[in-house]
Amino acid sequence: MLKQRPFLIETLTAIGLIAAPFVLPLLGFAPNTVNRILVWGLFGLGFDILFGFTGLLSFGQSAFYGTGGFVAAYLLTQAGFPYVLLALVIGMIAAAATGYLIGLIALRRTGIYFAMITVAIAEVFFFVEFNPLSDYTGGENGLPGVPTPSFNLGFTTLHFTTGWSLYQFLALCYFIGVVIALRIVRSPVGAIFSAIRDNPLRATAVGHNIHGYKLAAFVIAAAYAGFAGGLLGVLQAFMPPDAFTFDTSGQLVMQTAIGGRGTLFGPLVGAAVWLSLQDFLQATLGLGAAWKLVLGIVFVLLVCFLRRGIVGGLVDLYGLLTGQRRKAPDESAAQDDAVAAEAPPARQTAAAPMPARQRAGADPSGPILQAKGLTKRYGGLVANSNIDFTVNHGELRGIIGPNGAGKSTFFKMLTCEVHPTSGSIMFEGRDITGMNVTDVCQLGLTKSYQVNQLFAGLTVRENLVIAALSALRGKFKLDLFRSIDSIPGLSEQVQHTLELVNLAARPDTPVSELAYGEKRRLEIGLALATSPSLLLLDEPLAGMSPRERVETVKLLKSISQGRTMIIIDHDMDALFELAERVTVLQEGRVLVEGTPEEIKNNSTVQEAYLGGVHGELAA
Numbered sequence: 001m002l003k004q005r006p007f008l009i010e011t012l013t014a015i016g017l018i019a020a021p022f023v024l025p026l027l028g029f030a031p032n033t034v035n036r037i038l039v040w041g042l043f044g045l046g047f048d049i050l051f052g053f054t055g056l057l058s059f060g061q062s063a064f065y066g067t068g069g070f071v072a073a074y075l076l077t078q079a080g081f082p083y084v085l086l087a088l089v090i091g092m093i094a095a096a097a098t099g100y101l102i103g104l105i106a107l108r109r110t111g112i113y114f115a116m117i118t119v120a121i122a123e124v125f126f127f128v129e130f131n132p133l134s135d136y137t138g139g140e141n142g143l144p145g146v147p148t149p150s151f152n153l154g155f156t157t158l159h160f161t162t163g164w165s166l167y168q169f170l171a172l173c174y175f176i177g178v179v180i181a182l183r184i185v186r187s188p189v190g191a192i193f194s195a196i197r198d199n200p201l202r203a204t205a206v207g208h209n210i211h212g213y214k215l216a217a218f219v220i221a222a223a224y225a226g227f228a229g230g231l232l233g234v235l236q237a238f239m240p241p242d243a244f245t246f247d248t249s250g251q252l253v254m255q256t257a258i259g260g261r262g263t264l265f266g267p268l269v270g271a272a273v274w275l276s277l278q279d280f281l282q283a284t285l286g287l288g289a290a291w292k293l294v295l296g297i298v299f300v301l302l303v304c305f306l307r308r309g310i311v312g313g314l315v316d317l318y319g320l321l322t323g324q325r326r327k328a329p330d331e332s333a334a335q336d337d338a339v340a341a342e343a344p345p346a347r348q349t350a351a352a353p354m355p356a357r358q359r360a361g362a363d364p365s366g367p368i369l370q371a372k373g374l375t376k377r378y379g380g381l382v383a384n385s386n387i388d389f390t391v392n393h394g395e396l397r398g399i400i401g402p403n404g405a406g407k408s409t410f411f412k413m414l415t416c417e418v419h420p421t422s423g424s425i426m427f428e429g430r431d432i433t434g435m436n437v438t439d440v441c442q443l444g445l446t447k448s449y450q451v452n453q454l455f456a457g458l459t460v461r462e463n464l465v466i467a468a469l470s471a472l473r474g475k476f477k478l479d480l481f482r483s484i485d486s487i488p489g490l491s492e493q494v495q496h497t498l499e500l501v502n503l504a505a506r507p508d509t510p511v512s513e514l515a516y517g518e519k520r521r522l523e524i525g526l527a528l529a530t531s532p533s534l535l536l537l538d539e540p541l542a543g544m545s546p547r548e549r550v551e552t553v554k555l556l557k558s559i560s561q562g563r564t565m566i567i568i569d570h571d572m573d574a575l576f577e578l579a580e581r582v583t584v585l586q587e588g589r590v591l592v593e594g595t596p597e598e599i600k601n602n603s604t605v606q607e608a609y610l611g612g613v614h615g616e617l618a619a
């Protein structure tokens, strides 16, 4: 998430764009090169929202660049449409609509399969442009005669023709593009984009409809591409057919990687490097087609030694100088969980319990959760068998069982991460069997994970913001231009959670710099920030030192006030101290259920644990 410094980046961008015609010629930049850089930069703004912020690597942006470009060029050259700006906007809308339809298909897959689908779709567009639609697109000849814009102001007419004159129009378009992109990445939607990039599984689990948000990012990128495609036709007075080629998509990806993804300005800087190198190596040194060899070497060096690109490298350098270095998401992820340093002891929190969600009509004295006959089979393996399980409002239930007893699978079924083979789950009187994890979280049932599932590239506060946004905004809302700070109750809820999990002293610390115990507390905080009425904790004490365990048990006690919780853990002493009732699972079945005292003295339970933690039980 970009830091909220109102208008600073916008002001610097405006100054840069105004100064460019005076400074860049001194550095040897021709106006046409600068104009091409601006078009690529605008194209890249949308792509960076998709790739840099949302983590979706598309190799098919040429499809939208070409669509927007050819729609605008067709209107202006073939259909006699006189308004250049309006034609550009229509082209942009056509590209966005195309992006919506393609996104519906491509986003059904993730990772490399998503990327492959985008390549295939771009190839289809290239074919369609050349063959069935060649009457409209000009086929291999493209569409010549695209006019430049002029605006009649009544008392005078402004003409933007070529060179620095056209630059003014392109610079204004780029500036508006930057302002819109900044609004988007600073909005709640922008925050959720970053969460999807860092950990889509957890973004889903804290209650966000990530498919909807990914589609939004895809459409935004397509809209930017469409507008930039239209500008290409205006810039060249000709809409070239190669706008649709794979080279266009590939060049955009490389420019973004060179300039720095997730920075918005990376694609512009990457385009400046690419185009100036091209001009210098081809024209000045006369290397011809061999210039790409040099470019390839530059690209490899940059990717190896400046992983966050030029802009990312500069941001890191600034961070180093000012002591606020932010690690790249993948860099953080690599270090996540490798840090098992001893955490500072947790103080017992003074924060009052956060209000849990209460469904209208729910009986606050009866059962909040009822599972009947819950069975889960993985092929021939029965992980859970015919489990009947009831938890009442306000109860703190413990679940124990030897390794492989089926505890985590049981939790996964309750939160609808996996669907039961048979049986049913009622939550607050509603049948949630077969629902998805996002909807169940929105109803007020969520869990903290056995293995940390944090947003590794974000800070502690930003992590909690992602979770709190789901409770405050629902699973999907397109408030693209709203400042995240303007959401009522958000900062209070985040602050409250920070205090509850004793991380109020480290809100701006990146996740990668947290000690292991702190990460575990943040893991619990992520679940808590969604305001659940039933909170499941899967081994919250796992991997903690004895001192951390004692402190975390205190923390769990304070969290449990006014909340219903189910805790799985192997630490019997801790669980017997916390829970009012304990359910023992063995080989996927409920072995016995009772008060901690009854469980401790139960001979069947002791039998189940013989050779394991029998001593602990007897203690």
Ligand SMILES: Nc1ncnc2c1ncn2[C@@H]1O[C@H](COP(=O)(O)OP(=O)(O)OP(=O)(O)O)[C@@H](O)[C@H]1O
Pocket: 378, 381, 382, 383, 401, 402, 403, 404, 405, 406, 407, 408, 409, 410
């Ligand atoms: N996705 C899966 N595919 C196949 N088998 C699975 C899957 N998930 C769990 N199992 C199997 O189901 C059984 C129960 O696993 P589960 O993780 O629920 O146990 P657990 O009690 O949580 O264990 P632990 O205490 O070690 O975390 C195990 O035999 C496990 O190998």
